Amino acid sequence: MANVFQKMVDWGRRKSPWIIHFNAGACNGCDIEVVDSLTPRYDVERFGVVQHGTPRHADVLVCTGAVTLQTRDRIKRIYEQMPEPKFVVAVGTCACTGGIFDGCYCVAGGIDSVIPVNAYIPGCAARPEAIIDGVVKLLGALEASQREQHKAKKRREKHA
Numbered sequence: 001m002a003n004v005f006q007k008m009v010d011w012g013r014r015k016s017p018w019i020i021h022f023n024a025g026a027c028n029g030c031d032i033e034v035v036d037s038l039t040p041r042y043d044v045e046r047f048g049v050v051q052h053g054t055p056r057h058a059d060v061l062v063c064t065g066a067v068t069l070q071t072r073d074r075i076k077r078i079y080e081q082m083p084e085p086k087f088v089v090a091v092g093t094c095a096c097t098g099g100i101f102d103g104c105y106c107v108a109g110g111i112d113s114v115i116p117v118n119a120y121i122p123g124c125a126a127r128p129e130a131i132i133d134g135v136v137k138l139l140g141a142l143e144a145s146q147r148e149q150h151k152a153k154k155r156r157e158k159h160a
Contacts, residue, residue, distance in 0.1 A: 007150075016048035017139060020058035020082075024075055024111065025101075026065025029125035030092035034062060037128035044132055047139065055081040060135070061115075066094040066101040067108040079115045087118045087138055091131055096120045 023031050037044055038051055052058050055078045067075060079086070090111040093099040098109045111117050118141075121134040 016050065017059045017087075017135075018050050018052040018057055019060040019062050019135075020052055020055050020078070021062045021064070022075060022078060024063055024065040024071045024095065025068040025107070026092065026094055030064035030095070030123075033125045033128050034064060034091055034131060037131045042128050042132060044135070047132075047136055049135060055079075056083070058082055059085070060087045060089060060138070062089045062091055062131075062135075063095050063111045064091045066098045067111060067114050068106050069108060070106070072108050072114055075111070075114055085142075087142070088115055089119045089121060089131075089134060089138060090117045091121045091134075092126050093122055093124045096122050099124065 021031075021034055036042065038049075049060075055061070059082070061079060061082060063075065079088070088111065090096050094101060095111045098107055098113075101107045102109060108114065119134045119138045121130050123130055
């Protein structure tokens with residue numbers, strides 16, 4: 001019974017990921033593109049992606065901008081509030097590496113300097129098509145990892 005329930009939960013995560021968007025200190029270029037990718041023009045809901053307002057219900061954290069000293073603790077707290085399994089997507093050059101702001105006195109670096117990142121979408125500003133492609137590839141990787149986990153679990157049960 002628990003195995004069937006876990007399969008349903010995994011299927012729901014793959015087919016309906018809820019995302020939360022966080023601006024760590026961007027110039028708003030990537031923010032506009034992230035919001036644009038959520039509009040009916042690009043229709044990410046066809047992949048089941050829905051933006052949600054609270055990290056306690058989100059599966060994917062979409063971050064834009066370089067991490068500043070002011071936002072470093074906030075992004076950690078948001079990441080810690082998300083349930084497992086959780087995924088992080090860094091959108092834009094600033095989120096990936098710190099971009100043109102790298103080396104500034106108030107910039108800690110890219111998102112990966114604070115929390116682990118699962119997918120990087122470079123660009124200044126990253127196009128909506130690239131953002132959607134990155135999220136879809138992340139979902140594909142999630143599906144593949146879940147398949148591998150199930151196979152490994154079956155192997156362990158078989159040998160036990």
